[in-house]
Amino acid sequence: MPVFRVLGPVAVSRGGGDPAGILVAQQRALLAALLLRPDEWVAADRLVDVLWPAHAPRSPARRLSGHVFRLRALLTALTGEPRVESQPGGYRLRLHPGQLDLHVFEDLAERGRRAYIAGDPDLAALLLTEALAVWRAEPYADVPAELVAHAARGLRERRLMVHEHLVEAELARGRAEAVVPLVRGLLADTPRSERLWTQLITAYGRLERRADALAAYQQALLVLRELGPQVRAAHRLVQGA
Template sequence: MEPRRHLPFRVLGPLEVNASDGHTVPIGQPKKRRLLSLLLFSRGRWTSTERIRSVLWDADPPPSALGNIKTYVSDLRQMLPPGETAGLGRIQSRPGGYRLNAAATEVDVWIFEDAARRGQDARWAGDRDRAVDLFGDALAVWRGEPYDELPEEVTRAESARLHELRAVVHEDLIDALLDRGQYDRVLPMLRALTVQHPLRERLWGQFLVAACRSGHRAEALAAYRTAYHLLSRELGVEPSGELRRIHAQVLAGELDAATAPAGAPAGANGWGGGRARPRAAGGREERV
């Protein structure tokens, strides 16, 4: 995997700010932490003082709110590490708003998205090893709930999007490992992931492939029965045609042992059978 220096800003979990020498910059006051999180959440766009006031104090801002915001911004400017954007301060201001300047390599959530995209490109270009490394880089920056300092009503949609992308990256990583024939490596991962995401059919399809090709045909058949009952009970549907296709291959013995030819095309061992490149989605999902 690519070496990763200390990231100035981490929001995939509790807010963390790091100096270039690696030590953590303490930002103890909750309102300052929330303000910085909101500016990071805005991704370089201007955030109005009205928006800041409503997020920091909900529906009951004090009369001194605007003055307090100016003080928080002044303090943050002194506390934050210098940026990679030459000539610009970390926090810019204009009448009625603020924005934070950060390069794409300085914020964990942006690094996650970039590594996920490059991993998909590498896999579909046939560079399995590079894809595995990049997917690993993407997943490695996660520490917890995105934008943990902000109210749920502010982050709900973005958090759901990031969780979905993270699940897709797990699935893409597993497909890349299946492409390399590493069935024994991915099977423990799939046992855990199908517990975390029990309604993602792509994971169940990968489970069937990995279990069968690693010599656990009975576990593959049991996994299909589990998926069938979960989908029926929770969503009122039967497994998709794709999952039924893989199940039929298991029943027919077509996936027994590690018989996939060396150099199989991307996807030949995973969801989609190597046909069309899947979109960034994992099938039916339990998150709402």
């Protein structure tokens, strides 16, 4: 079970069990900044900017050191081992393999992708479903948005890609009926995903719901204006059915 969690509110598991959140806002921000680059040195100046984005206090290095000291003590108490290391001008958070939920998600997603390529859609669907289940909410949900905006955006795109891979695996398993509500839900949040429109039209076609498939094609045309070859190919298949 992951010890550190960023796919949702930033949290630390007490001994691998239920999350024990980092309750103080500056501790959450400091931990998030270190978890953005786990096992790498993060410059003290960068962490000062994280904790005091508008105006740094007097003696910022000393104030930062105090915050790091308290975070180090808290993480040691929660996880049972020292986590935060320091050197002149920087700090880093040490992790063991599988201790960050993001890494667990990525590992499961990659194994699922490889299983699909290898011709095992059943295993692929299982692994991809497990990967998505690691998410609890929006990434870094309780950290100031400006601190994690780039990372959070990339993670949302990666999550969408994993959903798309899952849809492909489910279609390969002959589960087109289960795919339709999933894809409809994803399109509500990401209506400009050409791949999702292609998958929806394909699913309707396999269910012999030609009218729904053609309606989805028209919706895609309204949203995207110009359609790529995959959407058009799915449309042609339905038309020729």
